[in-house]
Structures are given as C-alpha cells and as structure tokens.
Amino acid sequence: MKTKIIKTEQAYEQACDRIYSLIHSSEKPIEPDSAHGEEIELLSLLVEKYEREHYKIESPDPIEAIKFRMEQMNLKQADIAPLFGGVTRVSEVLHKKRPLSLKMIILLNRYLGIPYESLMSGNKDVKLEAKKRQLLLKIPSINKYFQKDSDVAIV
Numbered sequence: 001m002k003t004k005i006i007k008t009e010q011a012y013e014q015a016c017d018r019i020y021s022l023i024h025s026s027e028k029p030i031e032p033d034s035a036h037g038e039e040i041e042l043l044s045l046l047v048e049k050y051e052r053e054h055y056k057i058e059s060p061d062p063i064e065a066i067k068f069r070m071e072q073m074n075l076k077q078a079d080i081a082p083l084f085g086g087v088t089r090v091s092e093v094l095h096k097k098r099p100l101s102l103k104m105i106i107l108l109n110r111y112l113g114i115p116y117e118s119l120m121s122g123n124k125d126v127k128l129e130a131k132k133r134q135l136l137l138k139i140p141s142i143n144k145y146f147q148k149d150s151d152v153a154i155v
Contacts, residue, residue, distance in 0.1 A: 003039070003042055003043065003046070005046065006046045006047065006049070006050040007050075009054075012047065012050050012051075012054075015043050015046060015047050015050075016047060018039075018043055019040055019043050019044060019047065022036050022039060022040050022043075023040065059117055059118055059121035060118055062100055062118060062119045062120065062121075063093070063094060063096060065114050065115075065118040065119060066080075066093075066094065066108065066112075066114065066119075067094065069108075069112050069113070069114050073112065077090045077091060077094065078090075080112070083104060083107040083108055083111060083112070084104055085104075100119060105119045105120060
C-alpha cells in the first residue's frame with residue numbers, strides 16, 4: 001500500500017484495514033523499528049489526523065460527566081455533598097435545577113479529577129443577548145477570532 005495523506009472515507013477505510021492486517025499478520029509481536037512497525041505507526045498517525053478532522057467528539061454534558069465519575073468511583077450523592085455545599089444542593093445540580101458554580105467546578109476537578117473542559121463546555125444555556133453579541137462582533141479583533149476559529153459557536 002502506498003502511504004499518503006488520508007483525504008477520503010475510502011482511503012480512511014483502506015488505512016484501517018491495512019493496520020488491522022499488519023497487526024494480525026504474525027503471531028509474534030511486531031518490533032517498532034521493523035518495516036511493519038514503522039508502517040503501522042505512520043498509518044496510525046494518518047488515521048488519527050483524519051479522525052480528529054472528521055469525527056469530532058463533543059464534550060459530555062457536565063452533569064453526565066459528574067454522574068459517570070460518581071459511578072466509576074462508586075460514590076453516592078451524600079459522599080460528594082461537601083463539594084457542592086450540602087446534600088440538597090447536590091440533588092439540585094444533578095437534576096439540573098441549579099447550575100454549577102465556579103467553586104463547584106474547581107472542587108470537582110480537584111477532588112474527583114473531572115476535567116474542567118467537561119464541567120464547563122456542555123453548558124449551552126450560557127448565551128449572550130443578541131444586541132450585546134452584535135456589539136462584540138463589531139470589534140475587529142473579536143470578529144477576526146470568531147472567523148478564524150470555526151470551532152467557536154457564535155450564539
């Protein structure tokens with residue numbers, strides 16, 4: 001197989017198939033410095049690049065991230081109450097009746113290891129009023145930032 005930048009779904013599938021066949025071509029472990037090892041490494045990098053560009057993974061909802069971590073760590077609401085300021089507040093947050101505060105986000109990151117990105121990015125309720133958004137977008141450097149970064153949503 002001639003190795004080149006993956007630009008199509010068909011090329012992506014071929015690269016994945018080739019990686020699979022190389023991995024299963026021998027019962028012996030593949031040495032990283034061998035020809036097959038280097039081909040697998042190169043194809044893996046190309047596949048990873050294609051996936052990052054074409055299969056974007058959305059950040060989880062913050063509440064789902066908290067529930068997932070609670071399940072992983074076998075925690076109950078009462079166990080994490082000190083991070084929220086009480087049992088009632090935990091319940092309110094987990095039932096989406098109260099938003100996460102900055103203090104809660106910091107404590108959840110520090111004590112449960114939940115990434116900041118997971119705790120903050122899923123909140124679609126935080127929006128700027130239309131008039132204020134238009135004022136901001138009139139500022140050239142801000143407008144240029146939004147045009148440059150297509151991952152940033154103007155809502």
